[in-house]
Amino acid sequence: MASDTYAAWSSQDAVVCRGIGMTWAEGTPRAHEALRDIDLDIAPGEFVVLLGPSGCGKSTLLYLIAGLEKASRGRMWSFRDPVEAPSPDRSLIFQETSLFPWLTVWQNVSFGLSIRGAPVAERRAVAREALSRVGLVAAMDKRPDELSGGMRQRVAVARALAMRPKVLLMDEPFAALDVQTRAKMQDFLLDVRRDSGASVLFVTHHIDEAVALADRVVVFTARPGRIKTIVPIGLPRPRDPFSPECEALRRQLTAELRSEVDRAFAEQEALTSDQ
Amino acid sequence: MSSDLVAGRLPGAAAPWLSAARRQSLARFGWAMVSIGLFAGLWELAWLTGVADAKLLPPPHIFLGNIPDQARYFNTATRWQIGVNPADGPSPYEAVLVTIGATAGRVFAGLGIAAVLSVSVGVLIRYFGLLEKLVLPTITLLSPVSPIAWLPVAIFIFGIGNKPAIFMVVVALFFHMVLSTISQIDNVNRNFIHVARTMGASKRQVYARVIIPAILPQLLIVLRLNLFGAWMVVLVAESTGVGFGLGQVIMLARNTFNPSLVFFTIALIGLLGFLSDWVLRQLQKRILYWVPETAGVLRGL
Ligand SMILES: Nc1ncnc2c1ncn2[C@@H]1O[C@H](COP(=O)(O)OP(=O)(O)OP(=O)(O)O)[C@@H](O)[C@H]1O
Ligand SMILES: [Mg+2]
Numbered sequence A: 001m002a003s004d005t006y007a008a009w010s011s012q013d014a015v016v017c018r019g020i021g022m023t024w025a026e027g028t029p030r031a032h033e034a035l036r037d038i039d040l041d042i043a044p045g046e047f048v049v050l051l052g053p054s055g056c057g058k059s060t061l062l063y064l065i066a067g068l069e070k071a072s073r074g075r076m077w078s079f080r081d082p083v084e085a086p087s088p089d090r091s092l093i094f095q096e097t098s099l100f101p102w103l104t105v106w107q108n109v110s111f112g113l114s115i116r117g118a119p120v121a122e123r124r125a126v127a128r129e130a131l132s133r134v135g136l137v138a139a140m141d142k143r144p145d146e147l148s149g150g151m152r153q154r155v156a157v158a159r160a161l162a163m164r165p166k167v168l169l170m171d172e173p174f175a176a177l178d179v180q181t182r183a184k185m186q187d188f189l190l191d192v193r194r195d196s197g198a199s200v201l202f203v204t205h206h207i208d209e210a211v212a213l214a215d216r217v218v219v220f221t222a223r224p225g226r227i228k229t230i231v232p233i234g235l236p237r238p239r240d241p242f243s244p245e246c247e248a249l250r251r252q253l254t255a256e257l258r259s260e261v262d263r264a265f266a267e268q269e270a271l272t273s274d275q
Numbered sequence B: 001m002s003s004d005l006v007a008g009r010l011p012g013a014a015a016p017w018l019s020a021a022r023r024q025s026l027a028r029f030g031w032a033m034v035s036i037g038l039f040a041g042l043w044e045l046a047w048l049t050g051v052a053d054a055k056l057l058p059p060p061h062i063f064l065g066n067i068p069d070q071a072r073y074f075n076t077a078t079r080w081q082i083g084v085n086p087a088d089g090p091s092p093y094e095a096v097l098v099t100i101g102a103t104a105g106r107v108f109a110g111l112g113i114a115a116v117l118s119v120s121v122g123v124l125i126r127y128f129g130l131l132e133k134l135v136l137p138t139i140t141l142l143s144p145v146s147p148i149a150w151l152p153v154a155i156f157i158f159g160i161g162n163k164p165a166i167f168m169v170v171v172a173l174f175f176h177m178v179l180s181t182i183s184q185i186d187n188v189n190r191n192f193i194h195v196a197r198t199m200g201a202s203k204r205q206v207y208a209r210v211i212i213p214a215i216l217p218q219l220l221i222v223l224r225l226n227l228f229g230a231w232m233v234v235l236v237a238e239s240t241g242v243g244f245g246l247g248q249v250i251m252l253a254r255n256t257f258n259p260s261l262v263f264f265t266i267a268l269i270g271l272l273g274f275l276s277d278w279v280l281r282q283l284q285k286r287i288l289y290w291v292p293e294t295a296g297v298l299r300g301l
Helices: A002-010 A058-066 A105-109 A111-115 A120-133 A149-162 A179-196 A207-213 A244-274 B002-048 B067-071 B092-127 B129-142 B147-158 B162-186 B190-198 B203-239 B246-255 B259-287 B295-299
Strands: A015-024 A032-042 A047-051 A073-078 A090-093 A167-171 A199-203 A216-220 A227-232
Touching: A015 A058, A032 A058, A032 A227, A047 A207, A058 A073, A058 A090, A058 A167, A058 A199, A058 B190, A090 A149, A090 B190, A105 A111, A105 A120, A105 A149, A111 A120, A111 A149, A111 B190, A111 B203, A120 A149, A149 A179, A179 A207, A207 A244, A216 A244, A227 A244, B067 B092, B067 B259, B092 B129, B092 B162, B092 B203, B092 B246, B092 B259, B129 B162, B147 B162, B147 B203, B162 B203, B190 B203, B203 B246, B203 B259, B246 B259
Parallel strands: A047 A199, A047 A216, A090 A167, A167 A199
Antiparallel strands: A015 A032, A015 A073, A216 A227
C-alpha cells in the first residue's frame, strides 16, 4: 500500500486518482453515494472520454478533479501536486453556458487574467489570441447573449484556453449543439489539444463522439459510479467514422453501456416507486 | 472596464432601434393620458350628475383650476420666527417647488441610504458566517414590523426635521432589502462561481466580480418596487411635522377641511411617484445594459 501511494505520488501523470469515492451530503439522511473506488491515470496530452449512464457521477468526478469539491475517500494528484483546491492549471467547461452576461466576450475570455490584475492591453492581447483559436475574433466586443449557442461554447473553450491549462475538464460541452457544429467543434478541439499539449478529460453521452475523439474510453457503471472497463482506441487520426474499426468500437461500447443504462433505469424506477 | 464597453457598442446597436423605441414610448405616453383622462372624466361626470358633492369630492377642474390659490398653502417661510415678516418668503410657485423638492429629496436620500446599507449588510452576512449568526435572526424578527411603528422611535432619536423622515424611509426598506439581497446571493448560478474559482479567484474576488454583478439586476428591481413604499412612508413622517413637505400640506388640508388641497396634493404625489419610477427605470437601463429585455417576448403572447 505504501509503495503504491509512493508510485502514485511520483507519477508525472496529469491526473492520478487512487480509490476516489464521493458521497454527497455525507453523514446526513440525504447522503447519496455517487462514486466508488475510482482509480484512473491520465497521461500528459492524453484524451480520455468518460461514458456512463445518467447520474452515475461523471460530472461529480470532474468537480473533484477540478478541486471544486472534496472527495469523501481516496487521494488525487495532478503533476505530483495533491489536488486540494481549484487551480488555473485545470480548467472546467460546463454543459450549460457559464459566460458572465455582464461582461463582453473578450472580458469573459480574459477574466482569469483580470483576477491576477493584468493590465488591459495584455488582457486584450491574450483574449484576441485565444479567440482567434476558436475563430471568434470578430465577436470580441459582443455580449454573450448576442451569440448563438455554438459560439458561446467556443467562447467558453477560449476562456479555458486563455488560462493555458494543463488539463481540460469538459462536461458534455457540445451536447446542446447540432450535429454539424458538433463535428466542427470536435475537429477544433483535437487541434487545440495538439497545439497546447493539454490533457483532456471529456464527458459525453454520444458513443460516436467518444470513438471520434478518445485515446481511451472509460465506461462507468450505474450509480454508484465505478469504472466498468477502459477501452483503448488505437486508431490513427484523422479517423474515418465509417471505417469498420470505428463501427466495431461503437458496437462494443454500445453493448458495454446498454446493460448499465438498463440497471440505472431499474434502480431509478425502484427509487421512485418507494416514495 | 465597462466604460470602453459601453462606448464600444452603444452607437451601433442603439441606432436601428431608436425610431421604434421612440414610437413605443410615445404610444405608452398616449395610453397613460387616455387612462388618466378616463378616470378624470368619470369623476367629472359624477360631479355633473350630482353624485359627487363638490364640497367633499371636488372634481379635477376645481382642484386643478385655481393653482395659485392652492399654492398659497405651500408656504415655506419660517414666519413663526421672530423678525421674519409674514409676507416674506418665496412666491407661491417657488414654495410648491421647494416643498416638492424637500419631499423628493427625503425619498431619494432614504432610498439611497437604504440601498447601500442593506446590500452591504446582506453581502457581509453571506461573507462572514459569524455575522449571519449574530445579525440575521434580529433582522428577520424586525422585518415584519410596520414602518408606522418606527415613527415614535424616529422622533425620539432625531426630533423634528429631515432626519426622522429619512430614517423612516430607511427603516421601512432596510430589513426587506437585506433579506432579499441574501436570497439573491443564494440563487446566483453556481457555475459562475465555479468558473471564477477555477480561474483562481479568491473569496473576496468571487464576491466582488461575480456575486455582486450577478445580483444587481434583481436588486434594482427590488429598489423600484420599494420606491412607492418610500413615498408612502415619507408622507406619514412629514405629517407629524418636519417644517415643510407634501405630507405636512396634506395634514394642513385635513385640519382646515380643504378637500381641494388634499386632491391637489394627491395629484402632485402621483405625478412625482410616476416620474421617480421613470427615473429609476432609466437608471436601470443605463446600469444593466447587458440584461436582455423580456417585455417584448411577453407582448408577443
Ligand atoms: N451538488 C450535489 N449535491 C447532492 N447530490 C448531487 C450533487 N451533484 C450531483 N449529485 C448526485 O450525484 C449523483 C451523480 O451526479 P452527476 O451529476 O455526477 O451525474 P452524471 O454522471 O454527470 O449524470 P449526467 O450524465 O446526467 O450529467 C446523482 O445521483 C446526483 O443526484
Ligand atoms: Mg453530468
